[in-house]
Amino acid sequence: SPAVSQEPFKFVANYDESKIPAYELPALLESGDGSKIQNAQQWQQRRQEILTLFEDHVFGVVPDERRVEAEVVRTDRDYRPGVTRFEFDVIIHPIAESTVGEQASIQPLRLQVLADVPQSSEPAPAILGLNFQGNHTIDSDPKTRITESWVRNRRNSSTDGNRAIEGGRGVASSRWPSELITQRGYALVTLYYGDIDPDYDDGFENGIHGTLRPFIQQLPDNKRPGSIAGWSYGLSCVLDAIEQLSELNIDPERVGVLGHSRLGKTALWAGAADTRFAMVISNDSGCGGAALSRRAFGETVGRINRSFPHWFNDQYTQYNENESAMPVDQHQLIALAAPRPIAVGSATQDEWADPKGEFLSWQLAAPAYRVLGMNAKAVETVSTAKMLEQQGVINAGPMQYHLREGKHDLAKYDWECYLDLADRTLSQSTP
Ligand code: GCU
Secondary structure, eight states: OOOOOOOOOOOOOOOOGGGSOOOOOOOSSBOTTSOBOOSHHHHHHHHHHHHHHHIIIIIOOOOSOOEEEEEEEEEEEEEETTEEEEEEEEEEEOOSTTOTTTGGGOOOEEEEEEEEEEOOSSOEEEEEEEESSOGGGSSOOTTSOOOOSOOOOOSSTTEETTEEOGGGTTTTGGGOOHHHHHHTTOEEEEEEHHHHSOSSOSSSOSTHHHHTHHHHHTSOGGGOOOHHHHHHHHHHHHHHHHHHOGGGOEEEEEEEEEEETHHHHHHHHHHHHOTTOSEEEEESOOTTTTSOGGGOOSSOHHHHHHHOTTSSOGGGGGGTTOGGGOSOOHHHHHHTTTTSOEEEEEETTOGGGOHHHHHHHHHHTHHHHHHTTOOOHHHHTOOHHHHHHHOSEEEETTEEEEEESSSSSOOHHHHHHHHHHHHHHTSSOOO
C-alpha cells in the first residue's frame, strides 16, 4: 500500500481578504435537477433537499422519533418578584423500533433543565439556549443542581478534574442576564450541553450517542451524527418537554433557540432540523455555523475537523482544504430558518469566526425569505462596507444581523439585540 504521509498538519489561519480563494457558492434557489425555485411550494422541496445535504455531508443523521418524558423537580415560586424558577428533568428513552434485543441494556438519558418564567396570565414566549459550564454557573442560586456530567477541567475553583463543583456557581452570569430577559417578558430556559453529549472525542459512543446506539449502528459510517447533531436532538427533546409541562406556563409555539460559538452552530442546526423553533439565534458561530466555508478565513473546515473530530460527521472531513467540493455552504443553513426570524450576531475582534463571512451568508440567505414573501431589499442591498462601519444592527422584518464591538463572547448587548428582534416577531401570542 502507498506510504501515508505522517507529516503533522500545519495550520496558519488566513486573515487577509486579498488571499481569499475565488469561489462559487452552491445556488440557493436552484434544485439539484437544475429547476429554479420561484414560489413557496417549490422552496419546501428545495428546503428538504438542502436539509438532507447538511445531514449527509456536515452534521449526520438523527432519528425523526424522540421518546421523551418530563418531570418538574423544583418550583421556586418567587425566585425574584414576579418570576418563578423551575428545574425540570427531561428523560430521553432509547427509541422503540430499532432496539431489537438491546433496548433493555440502554439507560435513558436524563437532562437537567432550568427555567426562569415571568408570571403572567398568558403563557410566556421563551429563549432556549445550551450553556457551557452547567446551570449552576448562570447565577449564585445555592439551590440549583450541579451537573454530574463530564465537564472540561478548567483548572480553577469551578471544577475538580472533570467534575463541576460549588465554586462554579455564578461564574457564567454575564452570559445569562436572566433578569433582563424576564423583565422583557421572556422566559429563559437553559441546560448544560454536556448533559446531552460530552464534548470530547469518544468515537460517537457516550451521551446521546449511547441512547441512540441501535439507530446509529445501522447508519453508514460517514453519516453517523456528530455532537452538534446530538446537542440539536437534545434541544428538540427539551422543546417536547416544554410542550408536555403546561405548568411551566411557557408557550411552546414561541420558543426561540439561541447559542454562542459551537453552540451557535448547534442553534442553527436545531432550528433547521426542527421547525417548531419559532426563532433562530446564532451568536459568533463561525466555521460550520454562520460563516461561509469557502472563504476559508480564520478557522477552516480542515482545522475544525482536526481540532474537534467529534462535532461533525465523518463525511465532512472530505472537505478539509477542499471547501469548493462541498455541495452546500452556510448561507443555505441560514436559509433553512426561513420564514422564521433569524438573528446572526458577530463581534469585531472575533476574526477566528470571520464576522464578514457571517454577514455575507446571512445576506445571501435573503432570497429564500423573498420567495416566502418577505421584502428582502433592505437585506440584499446593504454593503459589507456599511455593515463593518456602522457596528450596529441591520434588520428587515424577520432577518437581523449585528456586529458588536469586542471579543468572542455572549454579551448583554447581544441579548438586547436578540430580544429586540423577538419583540418585533415573537411577542404576540398566536391565537
Ligand atoms: C473554538 C472553535 C470554534 C468554536 C469555539 C467555541 O474556538 O475553533 O469553532 O466556535 O471554540 O465554541 O467557543
